[in-house]
Amino acid sequence: MILNINRVFIEKMNMKNFIIAVCILCTGSALLAMDADSTQNKAVSSVSSNQDNMTLSEARTYDHYLNRVMDAINTLDPTMRAELPEWVVNDRELKRRIIATLKKNPQFRSQIDELSDVVITQNPRTQELLRLVVSTVELNSRSEIESVLGTATYDKLRDGNYDKVMKVNPVFEPKSYQIDFSLYHADVVLKKSGFAFEWINGKEQIGYPFWLNGTMTLGGAFIRDNVTMHLGIDLVPASYGTTDAQILGPFDLKPRLLEGAGGATGSLEIKNFGLDPSDGMLGITGFFTYGFGLDGGKVGFSQDPNHAYNVSLIGLAYLTYAAPTESDFNGFSFGIGGGGHRVDNVAWAPTTQATKILSRVTLGDVYGRIAYDHQGEDHWGLAVQYSNLLMTSAYYEFFTGIGLELKYALRMNNRNDPWEYNSYFTISPRISISL
Numbered sequence: 339m340i341l342n343i344n345r346v347f348i349e350k351m352n353m354k355n356f357i358i359a360v361c362i363l364c365t366g367s368a369l370l371a372m373d374a375d376s377t378q379n380k381a382v383s384s385v386s387s388n389q390d391n392m393t394l395s396e397a398r399t400y401d402h403y404l405n406r407v408m409d410a411i412n413t414l415d416p417t418m419r420a421e422l423p424e425w426v427v428n429d430r431e432l433k434r435r436i437i438a439t440l441k442k443n444p445q446f447r448s449q450i451d452e453l454s455d456v457v458i459t460q461n462p463r464t465q466e467l468l469r470l471v472v473s474t475v476e477l478n479s480r481s482e483i484e485s486v487l488g489t490a491t492y493d494k495l496r497d498g499n500y501d502k503v504m505k506v507n508p509v510f511e512p513k514s515y516q517i518d519f520s521l522y523h524a525d526v527v528l529k530k531s532g533f534a535f536e537w538i539n540g541k542e543q544i545g546y547p548f549w550l551n552g553t554m555t556l557g558g559a560f561i562r563d564n565v566t567m568h569l570g571i572d573l574v575p576a577s578y579g580t581t582d583a584q585i586l587g588p589f590d591l592k593p594r595l596l597e598g599a600g601g602a603t604g605s606l607e608i609k610n611f612g613l614d615p616s617d618g619m620l621g622i623t624g625f626f627t628y629g630f631g632l633d634g635g636k637v638g639f640s641q642d643p644n645h646a647y648n649v650s651l652i653g654l655a656y657l658t659y660a661a662p663t664e665s666d667f668n669g670f671s672f673g674i675g676g677g678g679h680r681v682d683n684v685a686w687a688p689t690t691q692a693t694k695i696l697s698r699v700t701l702g703d704v705y706g707r708i709a710y711d712h713q714g715e716d717h718w719g720l721a722v723q724y725s726n727l728l729m730t731s732a733y734y735e736f737f738t739g740i741g742l743e744l745k746y747a748l749r750m751n752n753r754n755d756p757w758e759y760n761s762y763f764t765i766s767p768r769i770s771i772s773l
Contacts, residue, residue, distance in 0.1 A: 422468065427456040429500040430563035431610055431619060432491075435663070438616040439487055440472060449474045458495055458502075465496055490663035515773040520743050521766035522547060527561070534559040536570060538603075543625050543654055543705075544679050545727025547745040548591065548764045549579030551649055552598025566607040572627065574598040580640050591764055595757045597638060597646035597684075601629035609658070619660040623673070627652035632684050632693055639686050647757035650698075651680040654725070656705045671709045678702035679726065681757060701726065717741070724750070727758070733768055743768040 427433045433456050440446045450473045459469035470477040470487075477483045484492040494500065516527035522542070527534040538555040540547045557570020579594040609621035629650040632638035639646050656675020661667035683697040709721035717735040722728070728748045735741035744765040749758055 422459050423462055423504070424457060424459045425498075425502045425504045427458065427495070427500070428502050432494065432500055435616055436470075436487060436491065437472060439491070439664070440475060443486070446475045460496070460498075467492065467496055470495075488664045490668050494663065517769075517771045517773065519767075519769045521764065522743070522745070525559070527559075532561045534561060536568065538570065541627065541649065541652060542723075542729065542745075543677075544649075544652060544725050545723070545729045545747050546596075546649075547729065547731075547747060547762070548766075549594050550596065550747075550759075550762060552579060552594050552596045553601070554578070555603050557603070564608065564610040566609075567605070569604045570602075572598065572601040572603055572629070574600060574638075577640055592759065592762065593641075595641075595647065595759065597632060597640065597648050599629040599632050599638065599648050599650065601627060601650075603627045607658075616662055616664070618662045618665075619658075621658040621660075623654075623656055623658055623675075625652065625654040625677075632682075632686075638693070643688075644686050646684050646686070648682045648684055649679055650682045651700075653677050653679070654705055656707075669711050671707075671711075673705065673707035673723075675705045676703065677705055677725070681755075735768070739770040739772075741768045742766070 427436070436456050437450060437452060437454075441450055454473040457469075457471040458467060460467055466480045467483050468479065470483050477486055480492070483495075487495075514529055516525075516529060518525050518527075522539050524537045525534050536555070536557050536559055538557075540549060541551040541553070553572040553574055555570040555572050557568060559569075560567045574597075578598070581593050603626070605623060605625040607621060607623040609619055611620060613620045627649070629648060631650065632646055632648050654675065654677030656673045656677075658671065658673045660671040661669070678701055680698060680700045682695050683699075685694045685696050686692075687694065703724075703726050705723075705725040707721065707723040707725075709719065711719040717738075718741075719731075719733050721731045723731070728750050730746045730748075731743070733741055733743040742765060744763070746764075747759075747762045749760050
């Protein structure tokens with residue numbers, strides 16, 4: 339009996355000693371850890387309180403400590419990042435501009451590969467950029483991205499209105515279609531394929547907006563980073579533009595003086611050659627229209643059954659330049675070149691049921707254009723163009739994607755051609771929708 343009691347007592351004592359030993363071991367480890375952290379903090383505190391007298395070794399320790407703190411503050415948590423929109427910049431000009439800007443910094447130059455992706459992570463609620471990565475270079479936070487790349491580039495990246503490929507996007511689906519409409523132009527852009535369907539009203543290349551030319555163009559466009567091609571056919575709806583039209587309250591659109599004819603229209607624009615993207619965008623554009631000639635009846639002679647004026651040929655070529663976003667001229671674009679157009683004076687003989695060209699006049703002129711598109715929260719733009727007529731265009735968006743656009747054409751020559759007004763004003767709603 340006594341032996342059994344002693345055995346139980348010994349077992350209890352062993353368990354007690356084991357628990358005490360574990361407690362002592364844990365307490366000792368905690369004290370050692372606290373002492374090590376305290377030692378580092380004391381060292382950093384001592385260094386930070388005596389920054390004027392610190393040694394090189396102490397300065398390096400302090401700098402390393404601050405870098406760890408800043409990295410912890412700025413680095414986006416990987417788990418959170420997986421739930422945020424992330425994409426690769428696919429716009430070639432914008433990508434080159436970003437890489438060129440980063441390579442100007444000696445700290446980043448050796449880390450960047452020209453073929454690397456530019457990856458963006460964005461806050462879907464505030465639209466602020468949280469992270470930008472190129473090769474091993476990583477910019478975290480809005481302030482860092484904006485200070486390195488500049489405000490204009492940051493705003494363009496934030497707005498997201500450029501070619502991009504989504505990587506992680508649980509919040510929203512990428513937009514596949516862009517629909518634009520005004521009385522001057524309408525299109526449906528298939529963003530993934532780079533094709534577009536277009537409807538164009540008038541020939542603004544020679545200063546004839548809206549229905550002044552008497553034709554509508556139906557066609558398509560092929561859009562790539564540095565090449566844009568348009569091709570369409572000109573149509574003439576019956577009695578189109580032969581009478582006044584009142585739109586938007588007091589604004590009255592005068593009828594056209596020219597007769598339209600079926601034909602073909604096309605243009606080719608080549609951009610981004612000869613300049614580094616950080617120096618701007620240089621391009622060249624060619625435009626043509628070829629009319630098939632007037633026929634008889636209401637379509638060809640809708641205003642006068644026996645006589646009509648028709649623009650039968652247009653040809654233009656001009657250079658274009660868009661200022662870089664980091665310059666004082668951000669938002670400005672310019673065009674300069676020349677070309678000409680031909681106007682036919684045509685008669686209709688009901689007795690012979692045939693048209694006859696009474697005379698032809700070919701008018702050559704310089705082409706010049708300057709435009710400004712405001713890059714900011716307010717979307718508005720202004721353009722002045724001279725080509726045959728002086729034409730001013732302006733637009734303003736009152737709400738995102740909804741606004742007004744006006745055009746004013748003024749005759750600057752003294753030819754007093756019967757197919758042109760001294761001045762012409764039009765105004766139109768402007769709508770843009772992404773789906």
